[in-house]
Amino acid sequence: MGNDSKKIKELQQQVKRLQQELTFLRQVDNSWQAMLDTSPEAIFIADTESGLIVEANQYAEQLLGYSREELIGIHQTRLHPPELREQYAKSFKEGVAAGRRSVKDLYVQRKDGTRIPIEIFGSTFSRDNRQYIVGFFRDLSAIKDSQQSLAASVERYQFLFNKANDGLTVYHPLPDGVPGKFIEVNDAACRIMGCTRNELLQLSPRDMVMEHEWPNIAKVIEELRTKGCAVFRLQIRRNDNRIMTVEIHDHLFEYDGKPTVLSIIRDITERVEAEEKLKETQEKLIYTDKMAALGQLVAGVAHELNNTVNFITGAMPPLKRNINKLKEEVRQVIGENAGVPVNKSLPPGLADIDELLSRIELLFGNVEEGARRSSSIVHNLKLFSHKKGEEFVYYDLHEILETNLSLLLHEYKDRVVLNKDFGARVHKIYCLPDSLSQVFMNLLINAMQSIPERGEIWVRTWNDDGRLFVSVRDNGVGIPQMLQSRIFEPFFTTKKVGEGTGLGLSISYSLVKKHQGEIKLLSGPERQGSEFVVSLPVDMRRQQ
Structure with missing residues (x-):
């Protein structure tokens, strides 16, 4: 009886211990389940041998759209798209054998058929002599969306950047x-x-x-x-x-x-070139406007000067006749007293009359030269302001050049070598012959005067795009860069005082423009001398 009571007491203590252990195990199981359910990642536990899922947490239910009861007991490969299951199963085995703990770029298939990109972190553990694998499924949808958004942003940036x-x-x-x-x-x-x-x-x-x-x-x-x-x-x-x-x-x-x-x-290369052309055009418009105003002024000045010069030149012939007559009478008086000492034979004041008349004759010559030069200036001023009495006709420009060269070359033939290259095939143009003759006369004279001792002049013609070009080039002293923008201004000259009026190139500019042509200076530190190029339309009527 005593032994039975002792055994019952021991049995009661064992039952109590078992009850306490069971309570503890239930608490541990509840804590384990709570820990699984609070994880921010989907967790699946599968039997290694069978591949069946034995546990899943709440986030796994949310991720796949299945209930926990539906997930437990299915094969782990059924979490993935059907066409990828075999490939994934092979990758899992290879990963476990190689000791890899994570696999990226996988997809799981939800209950509604949609697919979600995931990354799996896995590990194994033993329980009750069985092997289990636990997998942590990380949803990469947000990361993939960010990557795709970033890739799209980069692509847009690259597109905008390159386009x-x-x-x-x-x-x-x-x-x-x-x-x-x-x-x-x-x-x-x-x-x-x-x-x-x-x-x-x-x-x-x-x-x-x-x-x-x-x-x-x-x-x-x-x-x-x-x-x-x-x-x-x-x-x-x-x-x-x-x-x-x-x-x-x-x-x-x-x-x-x-x-x-x-x-x-x-x-902005083209824009800069356009700005330069616009500036050049504006300068030409300003210059043309100035020339027009100056032309009106010059016409009035030329008229007034012409009256004065005409008065002087008109008085010169009778004055010259009277002086000559006076000289003859004085010489007759001197002749009548030949052989008699001057101081005794001539009236007082007439002893130096011959020398005085010679001086008067010299002064008279100076007045004549001054009148001639004044007349020339007035003539040029008239040409500068307007040209009358000449009509446009077809004329051979080569003939104009040859005539000018023959008129000028005898003065410079001993020190200037002339080079001609009349290559223009079309050289009869619609023009004012006398005006163009004056243009090229001015250019040739300037070229010859720019050569201080000995040098060369090149005269060349050619055709291009319906125009006739004439180049007059010399190897003289050239024109300083700072003065080149002013050479076509009236009264501006680089020559010494008394050697030029400063109207030659201004008149030439106006006459060339009257023919709808252009005249340009090519002169710079890289070239010796100066070159003037005149461009004229063969038939200016076709360009109107």
């Missing part, structure tokens, strides 16, 4: 601020620079800039450093050695932890 009409380049400045190599360029920049992308990425901005622009680059570097941006224009040399003018907007910012410059480059 921009302006050149775009990016570079890191060196520590001293000097531009480093390009790290990114767009298609327009390659087109402007005349390089391929790979060629341009081997260069820096300083490799493209003309040397004379480097002082300006130093100013840009300083402006970027102080203001963070700079706008400037400069000349660059393309890969094919063509010179271009560009306008650049530089912006300094930080990228990847480094100072970075974005340059927006615009090719």
Whole structure:
């Protein structure tokens, strides 16, 4: 009896212990399940041998759209799209054998058929002498969406970057601020620079800039450093050695932890050329307007001067006759007293009369020369203001040139070598012959006078695009660069005082314009002497 009571008491204690262990195990199981359900990732536990799922948490239910009861007991491969199950099963086995703990770029298939990108982290454990695998499924949908959004953003950026009409380049400045190599360029920049992308990425901005622009680059570097941006224009040399003018907007910012410059480059070569042509046209309009006003003034001045000159030249012949008559009478008186001492034979005051008459004759010659030159100036002034009494006709320009050369060359043949190249096939043009004769007479005289001792003159003609060109070139002293813009101004001359009126080229300019032509000076430090080129339409009526 005592033994039975003792056994019952021991049995009761064992039952109590078992009850306590069961309670503990239930608590552990509840804690384990709570831990699974609070995980931010889907967790599946599968039997390694059978591949069947034995446990799943709440997030697994949300991820796949199945209930926990539906998930437990199915094969783990059924979580994936049907066509990928065999491939994934093989990858799992290889991963377990190789000891890999994660597999990326997988998909699971929800109950509604949609697919979700995931990454699986797996590990194994043993329980009750059985092997289990636990898999943590991380939903990559948000990451994939971000990656796709980022890829789309990069693609849009690349599209906009490469399709921009302006050149775009990016570079890191060196520590001293000097531009480093390009790290990114767009298609327009390659087109402007005349390089391929790979060629341009081997260069820096300083490799493209003309040397004379480097002082300006130093100013840009300083402006970027102080203001963070700079706008400037400069000349660059393309890969094919063509010179271009560009306008650049530089912006300094930080990228990847480094100072970075974005340059927006615009090719303004054509715009600059157009601005220069516009400026030239404006100057020509101003000059034409000035010439028109001056022509009116000159016409009035010429009329007044002509009256004065006519009065002088009209009085010269009778004055000259009277002086000659006086000389004859004086000589008769002197002749009657020949052989008698002058002081005794001539009346007082007549002893030096012969010398006095010689001086009067010399002064008279000076007056005549002055009147002749004044008349010439008045004549040129009239030509400058207007031309009357001449009609347009077809005339051989070569004949005009030959006539002028024959008239002038005898004065310079001992010191000037003339070179003629009359290559124009069409040389009969619709013109005012006398006017053009005066134009080329002026040009030839200027060329000859520009040669101080000995030299050469080249006269050449040619045709191009319905026009006749005449070039008069010399190897004389040339015209200084600073004076070239004024050579067609009235009364402006580079000759010494008394050697020119300053009207020759002004008149020539007006006469050439009257023929709808152009006259240009080609003179510079790279050439010796000067060259005037006259361009005339063969038939100006066709251009009206």
